[in-house]
Amino acid sequence: MASSSQRIPVEERLFSLVLALLATDAGLTKTEILSTVQGYRQKYSASGDNSNLERQFERDKDDIRELGVPLETIEAPGQSGNNQNLRYRIPRGAYQLPSDVRFSPEETTLLNLAAMVWREGSLSGQSRRAIMKLRSLGVTTTEPVLGYAPRVRVREAAFEPLSDALERHLQVRFSYLKPGEEAPRVRTVNPLALVQHQGRWHLYADEPESGTTRTFLLRRIVSPVETTTRSFVAPELDPSAEALAGLEAVWEERLAVVEVEPGSDAATRLGKRRGTRSVDDNSLELHYTDENILADELAAFGPEVLVLSPPSLRDAVRSRLDRTAADHG
Amino acid sequence: MADRPQPQRAQDKLAFLLSLVPYLMDHDRVSVTEVAEHFGVPAEQIRDAVRLIGVSGIPGETAMYQHGDLFDIAWDDFEDNDQIVLTNMVAIDDSPRFSAREAAALIAGLQYLSALPEHSDRTAIATLMSKLSRGASAVPSPVAVEASESDETLALARESVERGVQLEFDYLNSRGESEHRLVDPLRVESVDADWYLRGWCHLREAVRTFRLDRISSPRITEKPIAHGATDVTLPDTLFEGSADDLTVTIDIAAGAVALLADYIPEGAERTDVGDRVRTSIRVSHYHGLKRLMAGMSGVATVVAPPEARAVVAEWAAAGAARYSSRP
Structure with a gap:
């Protein structure tokens, strides 16, 4: 056969597999797939060892599922545990976009903009793919959004492994440096949500060891994130809103009072910060979530800012300025 | 912002094929150019995909990929006129669902945009988010972004653009x-x-x-406006470099390098000095530098030139002095 010597491109094999599994109601066994589907059948040996091909099939299944294709495994009745009799299929209803999920031109424009928010990392790839699927519906956008480039950054190396573990409900381990502590401590947690608050990424996670749910700042994760094989049961409701609300409550509760040099950069920028209130001519009341981060921000203003309260923040800013002066002296 | 062309992986090519087929099914006859424009990809990528779709299908009852089990296109129209006409379809009826992570990426993007002046209609955004959830093949991943703050300046800036x-x-x-x-x-x-x-x-x-x-x-x-977006080049990076920029050598904690990524020129040398990295950053003047460094106390230090060190030291010392001169 002429086709046996020709190389079948990977995408052709994957595409043929999806088509074959969509077309079957009863499902296909692995042997049926490997011996008949384009891209596999050319390498299939009816009498010999197909273990390479079987591994190929396992990887292909993962690749396909990652695209959101619901590739199902069905056990033959009374045959549980027998791997050779498993059947595979892609139920059409679970594969296709429901018929009532359609988007207007205005919605499509907005979704294009939402996708543009991500310019780096896996979220950028995911949103590009989502837009491709959206275009599949044939809706043309109302207007190209020029002159507008909102962007959310994902710079922390921990983000990718954490979002992966989040998706697969796997426990992770990392070293975390809490401010004020001498050395980082290894934390083992079940990731529940990744949220950005005030421009910073946080991990919301259950810590089985302490029996508590905690929020970790991604930039304080100082080691590579290690994903374990231990899985956990994810909460039924999306905990990200709860995580953001928790951060917001802390932000609401914490108040600093600072004196700013009139007309200075500090006066202008701190004055425009969300939630800032003028106490008198030169004093501002600021909300914050993390004292150390606010201390860094305030120290940057040098002599334009004097912290009045709380005392711990005052000390933190003062020691930062002392340290910077000493390091550069 | 220019989309950087990315080399396509087989997985991306598959996603593209699964998206292209339903689009072609909805269009009885469409030119390669039009499809390329709609999907924002090179025309050759469309042609490659159509050639593959045209010979793909299901094994069928005979397990032999017989004619009726394959997609088919009007080949002459395609080869001669660059027109796409699907003449036989198999297996696929409609567009694929979003994956959990794809839906999550768009939902989080929408959350970020939701407070901006032009999106005052909160119910429209909520409807859109729920549509994305329903259009996903699994529950969207829990990734969320706080809505960005909006104020009058932003609204005016948007309006003027x-x-x-x-x-x-x-x-x-x-x-x-x-x-x-x-x-x-x-x-x-x-x-x-x-x-x-x-x-x-x-x-x-x-x-x-x-x-x-x-x-x-x-x-x-x-x-x-006297200069439009087409008259000037807007660099991709937010901070446009200029010939007058000053180069400063710094030592920075290895984990914090990413925080200064915008300031580190491409190809800047990086050497390890103990647990720190020595590299260079570009700033337009030392007034920006002093603020940057005072905000990274204990994390980054200017090494050279001495004038830059002096400006930073003076700034921080002036700040510290405010605490000793008053109780």
């Missing part, structure tokens, strides 16, 4: 000087919680980036 009219405002630079600026607004950009206006500055006669939180008394003029 859209209308193509000049914007004037008082701008406080990092030297602490306030100047009146007249600007041809070209693009409103954000990075996380910070917003910027990029435009042609009539005072500096160059493209400049303005932080919105440093702008006071903004006012929209009726004067049309």
Whole structure:
């Protein structure tokens, strides 16, 4: 056969597999797939060892599922545990976009903009793919959004492994440096949500060891994130809103009072910060979530800012300025 | 912002094929050019995909991929006229669902945009988010972004860009000087919680980036802009380098290098000095540098030149002095 010597491109094999599994109601066994589907059948040996091909099939299944294709495994009745009799299929209803999920031109424009928010990392790839699927519906956008480039950054190396573990409900381990502590401590947690608050990424996670749910700042994760094989049961409701609300409550509760040099950069920028209130001519009341981060921000203003309260923040800013002066002296 | 062309992986090519088929099914006859434009990809990528679709199908009852089990296209129309006409279809009826992570990426993007002036209709955004959830093959991943803050300056900046009219405002630079600026607004950009206006500055006669939180008394003029987005090049990075930039050598904690990524010029040398990295950053003047360094106390230190060290030391010492001169 002429086709046996020709190389079948990977995408052709994957595409043929999806088509074959969509077309079957009863499902296909692995042997049926490997011996008949384009891209596999050319390498299939009816009498010999197909273990390479079987591994190929396992990887292909993962690749396909990652695209959101619901590739199902069905056990033959009374045959549980027998791997050779498993059947595979892609139920059409679970594969296709429901018929009532359609988007207007205005919605499509907005979704294009939402996708543009991500310019780096896996979220950028995911949103590009989502837009491709959206275009599949044939809706043309109302207007190209020029002159507008909102962007959310994902710079922390921990983000990718954490979002992966989040998706697969796997426990992770990392070293975390809490401010004020001498050395980082290894934390083992079940990731529940990744949220950005005030421009910073946080991990919301259950810590089985302490029996508590905690929020970790991604930039304080100082080691590579290690994903374990231990899985956990994810909460039924999306905990990200709860995580953001928790951060917001802390932000609401914490108040600093600072004196700013009139007309200075500090006066202008701190004055425009969300939630800032003028106490008198030169004093501002600021909300914050993390004292150390606010201390860094305030120290940057040098002599334009004097912290009045709380005392711990005052000390933190003062020691930062002392340290910077000493390091550069 | 220009989309960088990415080399396509087999998985991406598959996603594209699964998206292209339903589109072609909805269009009885469509030109390669039109499809390429709609999907925003090169025409050759469309042709490659169509060639593959045209010979693909299901094994069928005979397990032999017989004619009726395959997609088919009007090949002559395709080869001669660059037109696509599907003449036989198999297996696929409609567009694929979003994956959990794809839906999550769009939902989180929408959350970020939801508080902006033009999206005052919160129910429309909520409807859209729920549609994305229902259109996903699994529950969208829990990734969320706080809605970005909006204020009058942002609304005015957006309006001036859209209308193509000049914007004037008082701008406080990092030297602490306030100047009146007249600007041809070209693009409103954000990075996380910070917003910027990029435009042609009539005072500096160059493209400049303005932080919105440093702008006071903004006012929209009726004067049309003198320089449009097509007349000037807006660099992809937010901070446009200039020939007058100063290069400064710093030592920085290895884990914090990413925080200064915007300032580190491409190809800058990096050497390890103990647990720190020695590298160089570019700044337009030392007034920006002193603020940057004072905000990274204990994390980054200027090594050279001595003038730069002195400016930072003086700034921090002046700040510290305020605490000793008053109780």
